[in-house]
Amino acid sequence: MSDTVLFAMEAALNGLTVGIMYSLVALGFVLIFKASGIFNFAQGVMALFAALTLVGFQNGQVPFAPLINAIFGTSVHDFGFNMPSLLAIPATVVVMVGMAWLIERLVLKHLVNQEPIILFMATIGLAFFLEGLGDIMWGAEVKRLDVGIPQGMSGAVDDFTYNWLGYGFYLDTLNLWALVIAGIMVTALVIFSQYTKQGRALRAVADDHQAALSVGISLRFIWVLTWSIAGIVALVAGIMWGSKSGVQFSLSLIALKALPVLILGGFTSIPGAIVGGLLIGVGEKLFDFFMQPVIGGATENWFAYMLALVFLLFRPQGLFGEKIIERV
Amino acid sequence: MLDTQQDGYLTADGRQIGPVVLELKNITLRFGGVEAIKDISFDIRTGEVRAIIGPNGAGKSSMMNVISGFYNPQEGDVIYKGYKRAKMAPYQVARTGIARTFQNIALFEGMSVLDNIMTGRMNLMKTGFLKQALWWGPAAREEDEHRAAVERIIDFLEIQHIRKTPVSRLPYGLKKRVELARALAAEPQILLLDEPMAGMNVEEKEDMSRFILDVNDEFGTTIVLIEHDMGVVMDLSDRVVVMDYGKKIGDGTPDEVRGNQAVIDAYLGVTHD
Numbered sequence: 001m002s003d004t005v006l007f008a009m010e011a012a013l014n015g016l017t018v019g020i021m022y023s024l025v026a027l028g029f030v031l032i033f034k035a036s037g038i039f040n041f042a043q044g045v046m047a048l049f050a051a052l053t054l055v056g057f058q059n060g061q062v063p064f065a066p067l068i069n070a071i072f073g074t075s076v077h078d079f080g081f082n083m084p085s086l087l088a089i090p091a092t093v094v095v096m097v098g099m100a101w102l103i104e105r106l107v108l109k110h111l112v113n114q115e116p117i118i119l120f121m122a123t124i125g126l127a128f129f130l131e132g133l134g135d136i137m138w139g140a141e142v143k144r145l146d147v148g149i150p151q152g153m154s155g156a157v158d159d160f161t162y163n164w165l166g167y168g169f170y171l172d173t174l175n176l177w178a179l180v181i182a183g184i185m186v187t188a189l190v191i192f193s194q195y196t197k198q199g200r201a202l203r204a205v206a207d208d209h210q211a212a213l214s215v216g217i218s219l220r221f222i223w224v225l226t227w228s229i230a231g232i233v234a235l236v237a238g239i240m241w242g243s244k245s246g247v248q249f250s251l252s253l254i255a256l257k258a259l260p261v262l263i264l265g266g267f268t269s270i271p272g273a274i275v276g277g278l279l280i281g282v283g284e285k286l287f288d289f290f291m292q293p294v295i296g297g298a299t300e301n302w303f304a305y306m307l308a309l310v311f312l313l314f315r316p317q318g319l320f321g322e323k324i325i326e327r328v
Numbered sequence: 329m330l331d332t333q334q335d336g337y338l339t340a341d342g343r344q345i346g347p348v349v350l351e352l353k354n355i356t357l358r359f360g361g362v363e364a365i366k367d368i369s370f371d372i373r374t375g376e377v378r379a380i381i382g383p384n385g386a387g388k389s390s391m392m393n394v395i396s397g398f399y400n401p402q403e404g405d406v407i408y409k410g411y412k413r414a415k416m417a418p419y420q421v422a423r424t425g426i427a428r429t430f431q432n433i434a435l436f437e438g439m440s441v442l443d444n445i446m447t448g449r450m451n452l453m454k455t456g457f458l459k460q461a462l463w464w465g466p467a468a469r470e471e472d473e474h475r476a477a478v479e480r481i482i483d484f485l486e487i488q489h490i491r492k493t494p495v496s497r498l499p500y501g502l503k504k505r506v507e508l509a510r511a512l513a514a515e516p517q518i519l520l521l522d523e524p525m526a527g528m529n530v531e532e533k534e535d536m537s538r539f540i541l542d543v544n545d546e547f548g549t550t551i552v553l554i555e556h557d558m559g560v561v562m563d564l565s566d567r568v569v570v571m572d573y574g575k576k577i578g579d580g581t582p583d584e585v586r587g588n589q590a591v592i593d594a595y596l597g598v599t600h601d
Contacts, residue, residue, distance in 0.1 A: 200447060204447050206438075207436035207439065211435060211436060213417075214396065
C-alpha cells in the first residue's frame with residue numbers, strides 16, 4: 001500500500017477519535033435542546049466547571065480559599081489530603097446535580113413561557129456566572145487533571161498496524177478511551193430514554209409540553225433531570241478534554257467546536273451529535289492532510305465552520321434533525 | 329358535602345347516576361382586565377356525561393382548563409371528592425385521576441401510537457428507576473401489565489392497525505382517537521374532552537360518539553365534554569351547562585336546556601344590550 005494511503009488512513013482514524021471528543025460536548029447541547037428547546041450556551045462552561053470541581057476535590061482544595069483568606073485574614077489553601085478519583089467523580093456528579101436543581105429554581109422557573117431567545121440570553125448570563133464562580137471557587141491557574149486514563153501513543157495500535165501494514169499508526173490512548181466512554185455513555189442514555197419511566201417522560205416533554213402535563217409529568221422535575229444529565233455529560237467531556245490539555249479557562253471555548261457538530265448532526269438528535277462529531281473530526285484531519293500542501297496549515301481552525309456553513313445552505317435541519325416545516 | 333354527596337338520579341335510558349364528584353363554586357377567571365369566566369357554579373356527578381356548550385369565546389375551554397389545573401381561577405373553589413382543592417399544577421391534577429384531551433390535539437408526534445398510549449399510564453407505574461433501567465424482576469412484570477392494559481384500550485377503540493405507526497403520520501380523525509386512548513390509559517375517574525369531534529365528518533362523529541358512550545358505560549368513567557355540534561351534544565349528554573360571554577345561562581337536561589329562552593337567544597344571536 002502506498003504511503004499516502006496509509007498516512008491518510010492514519011489521519012482519518014485520528015480524526016475519528018478527535019471527533020468523538022467534539023461529540024461529547026455536542027451531546028450535552030442536544031439533551032437540553034431536545035427537552036426544553038433551550039440552546040444552552042453555558043454547556044462548555046459547565047464542562048469547565050465540572051473539571052475544575054473534580055480537580056479541586058482530588059487535590060483537597062478548599063473552595064473559595066482566596067476569598068476566605070481575604071476576608072478572615074487566614075491562609076487556608078487545602079485540606080491536606082487527596083481524594084481518590086473513585087470518590088471525587090461521584091462527589092462532582094452530586095455537585096452537578098445540585099447545580100441543575102439550582103438553575104431550575106433560580107433561573108428556569110422564572111422564565112417559563114418566555115421566548116427561546118430570552119432563555120438563550122439567560123444561558124449566556126449563566127455561562128459568565130459559572131466562569132466567575134469557577135474562578136473564585138477553585139482559582140484561575142491551569143491545573144493538571146489525571147483520573148487514571150492512560151495517555152500517549154497507543155502501543156497496541158502501533159504494533160498491530162505495524163505487523164499488518166508495515167507502518168505503525170500513531171493514535172493517542174486517551175482518544176481511544178474517549179471512544180469507549182462515549183460508546184458507554186450513549187448506550188446508557190439510549191437505555192435510559194427508551195426503557196425507563198423517567199426516560200419516557202423525558203421524551204414526552206421533548207415532544208409536547210402541554211400533552212406531557214396532561215398525563216401527569218412535572219416539567220420542573222424533568223428540567224432538573226435534563227440539566228443533571230447534561231451536567232454529567234459535561235463532566236465526562238471536562239474529564240476527557242481536561243486530561244488532554246489541562247483544566248484551564250479556554251476549556252469553555254470547546255463549546256464553539258460543538259456548534260458545527262450540532263449543525264451537521266441536527267440539534268435534536270443524539271446519534272446526530274455522535275455522527276456529526278465523527279464527520280467533523282475525520283473531515284478536518286483529511287482536509288488538512290490533503291490541502292496542507294496547497295493552502296498551508298492550520299485549516300483545522302476553520303474547516304468545521306466552513307462545513308457547517310455549507311450545511312446551513314443546503315440542509316439546515318442537519319443530517320438527523322427534524323425537518324423544519326412552517327405551516328402557514 | 330351533605331345531600332349532594334348521597335343522592336343521584338336515574339337517566340332516561342336507565343343508568344344510575346351517582347353523587348357529586350366535582351363541584352365548581354363561584355369560579356371567576358380573569359386575564360388582565362378580561363373576565364373569561366364570571367362567577368360560574370355547577371357540579372358533575374359520578375358516571376354522568378356532562379356537556380358544556382356555548383358559542384365561540386363563551387369560556388368553555390377556559391372552564392376545562394380550570395378543571396384540569398392549566399388555569400387557576402382568581403375566585404371560587406373547585407371541590408373534588410368532597411374536599412376543596414388547593415391551587416395545583418396541571419400534572420398534579422392529572423395525578424388525582426382527571427385526564428383530558430385538547431381542542432387542538434396535543435399528542436407526542438414523534439412517538440408511535442403505542443408509546444403515546446403507554447405515556448398515559450405514567451402515573452400508574454411504580455417500580456423504581458434503577459430496576460427499570462436494568463429490566464429487573466418486578467419492573468419487567470409491571471411493564472407487561474401496563475402493556476396488556478394498553479392493548480385492551482387499543483382493541484376497545486379499534487386502532488389495532490395503527491399500533492406501531494408514528495402519530496405524525498395519522499389523519500386528524502385517528503389522532504383524536506389516539507388522544508382519547510391516551511387519556512383512557514390513565515384510568516381516570518373524570519375524563520375531560522375538549523371538542524372531541526371538531527373537524528370530523530359525519531361518520532367519524534358517529535364513531536366517536538359511540539366510543540364516548542361505551543367508555544362511560546363500560547368503565548363507568550365520568551365524562552365532561554365541550555362540543556359545538558348541538559345534535560351530538562343532545563344525544564350524548566345527561567346534563568348540559570350552557571355558557572355565553574363567560575356567564576352560565578342554562579343548566580339542566582338536554583330537553584330543559586333546549587326550551588330555555590336565554591339559550592335560544594344566545595344561539596340565534598339576539599343582540600346584547
